[in-house]
Amino acid sequence: MTLTLLVLFLASIWAGTQNALAGGGSFITLPSLMLTGMDARAANITSCVALFPSQIVMGVTGRADAQSPPGLKFTTLLVISLVGGAIGAVVLLMTPPSVFARLVPWLVLFATVLFAWGSFFRKPPKPGEANHLSPWGEAVTQFCIAVYGGYFGGGIGLLMMASLTMAGLAVRNAGATKNVLAGVMNASAVAIFVFSPDVHWLQAAITAVGASIGGWAGAVMLRTVNEKLLKLGVVAIGLLLTVGLFWRA
Template sequence: MLASFDPAMLLLLLVAGVWAGIQNALAGGGSFVTLPALIIAGLDPKLANITSTIALFPGQITTGLAGRKLVAGAERLSFRVLAIISFAGGIAGALLLIITPSRVFASMVPWLVLAATLVFAWSTWGRRKPQPGDAPIVPPPAWVSALIQTVIAVYGGFFGGGAGIMTLAALTLARMPVRNAAGTKNVLISLANLSAAVVFALSGAVAWAHALVIGLGAIAGGYAGARLLHVLPDKVLRVGVVVIGVGLTVGLFVRG
């Protein structure tokens, strides 16, 4: 299966997997690395997106399990409800992607990447840290938090880029402490990606050889990222995500 790969292409996919694993462990945004690598490898954007989800979700599951002690419910919404929403939303998003024609999805990808890049940029430079004397944040009603998480989960199953940052923002808006929000976010994203990956695997629309190479790299990268977590500044990785996102957005618009 792997013998059909050109050595340079095999190296590209393996390096992309390692980089994505490190990126996801430290700051998120691994799909910004694997998506262009898979497109360069000859996959159309829709197949590349599906294959990327399959390749990266085992590492995301591991990350979620590692931080499970931080998992909590929002002030007005239990974790069980959030988990059910995330799992079901991932299935809905995956099914939506499967029925979306490749040509239509290809035309959407530049805009999706641009939107996700803007979300990452906002999370890096635009978010204002709470200051002493600020009025306390009033959490939204439970149905609003549920609706927000549903939209994010469906988006995660359909595309995924930036879903982690969106989830973190939604949980902190619901007045969950940041540390707990980060751990909870990892579990919710892993649940959405797990359900989406199952749908994709059953659909047969996966480039399994490509997924295997990237997946092996991502496992190694995830381990390395966990070791680098206490050394490499988070903001350095976030800047890398934004730079990759801008380059990928420009390239996709030019290509389109």
């Protein structure tokens, strides 16, 4: 067990670094937590709780650049994210572990494809380009993302980057805004998950400490590491994890 927890700690450092540099850290924490003996649902819940502190730090750090798209109040987006995250968390807790175990390979595959699309194929909007999402469209989209985020969470950053830029935000502002909204939707999910017996607190604490160390290291390395190679690594890990989960299911 000691060796398994050491592996979890080292993997959590990797996950925190990965999140700071390119995203996709949950692809590391999910199988690492399952390695300690958890089922997929418990690992997903524990990972959400464990990674929450670093998400708060990211949101607070970039708060000055966060803003709402034209026609929407920022408080509206916050409320939508809060409610959607809570709904997703409740639905997850109502999902039997056996059912979630069958769903999770598809969820990881979806998140991997989404990450690959956002990293290598999606073109950022050009300055002055017309918006594709109305304020109502963005509100509905954000709610759906928040529900998905509370339920699973893989790829929510890319989904929000796509919707916020399509709603009229510049890429830099969209990045800061999605960090704040991710923290809010996960806050509502964590507030529900902390009462669940599926949270394995020892593993959550180890993951939180490791991810925090990794997040700091990633921030230091941000200007020297090849981001494209990191993103390719995330896609490769996601595909391997998908194959492994389908094989296990």
